[in-house]
């Protein structure tokens with residue numbers, strides 16, 4: 001999906017919600033275990049219940065890879081089930097030398113029809129650029145993550161006090177691609193940094209995980225991160241997909257997605273963006 005289509009989708013729906021598909025066999029309702037592929041059944045029900053309220057889906061690969069071949073099959077079926085109506089993010093956090101990175105890119109962009117993949121910047125430009133060679137596909141680069149451990153390296157002051165590591169990552173990497181094929185992961189748990197990052201990269205989209213289960217605030221993220229194209233995809237995984245744990249789990253997920261998306265619509269209306 002290209003940038004124009006993504007912006008149209010967000011503005012026409014009045015939502016910048018990304019639903020995280022992180023299914024865990026230990027958490028999904030018991031009655032689904034009777035199906036041949038309980039993970040796919042779970043995802044399909046969540047997708048049916050949330051598709052009108054969100055613009056993107058983000059399966060985190062760990063939840064599929066942990067189940068081996070069956071997990072990959074569930075992922076493939078899930079991505080086909082979503083189709084082209086929503087922006088899709090393979091949250092795989094890949095990164096390796098160039099020829100290997102190309103194979104990762106082929107896995108998510110050719111073999112599976114994802115629109116984007118999360119990539120770690122640690123190995124530098126040759127590990128990221130192969131992902132940028134695919135038309136209408138996106139790199140979502142880890143910049144300032146939502147977890148407490150982000151303090152260990154990302155907030156470390158570099159180069160004799162000039163800038164922090166996440167700032168160097170953004171300043172350097174923003175020339176590798178463009179706002180048409182690169183986004184940044186910025187955690188919702190760090191709203192105090194979002195305004196400054198928005199000033200550094202005014203046009204890029206941010207994928208913002210960390211609202212819901214991790215306690216980040218949608219209002220704070222929007223206040224600091226919106227741009228004239230909206231420029232945000234805010235992800236919630238557990239707070240939506242496990243909003244209910246019984247046979248009405250999908251309805252509960254749909255209600256939670258609807259609630260967040262209504263809050264987003266109000267924000268966008270107040271800002272004059274829709």
Ligand SMILES: O=c1ccn([C@@H]2O[C@H](COP(=O)(O)O)[C@@H](O)[C@H]2O)c(=O)[nH]1
Pocket residue numbers: 020022060091144145146147185186187209210211212213214235236237238239
């Ligand atoms: O900085 C990051 C990068 C990725 N994630 C991923 O997003 C979801 C968040 O799930 P919740 O249940 O809404 O907390 C999950 O897949 C993480 O691995 C992140 O949280 N922070």
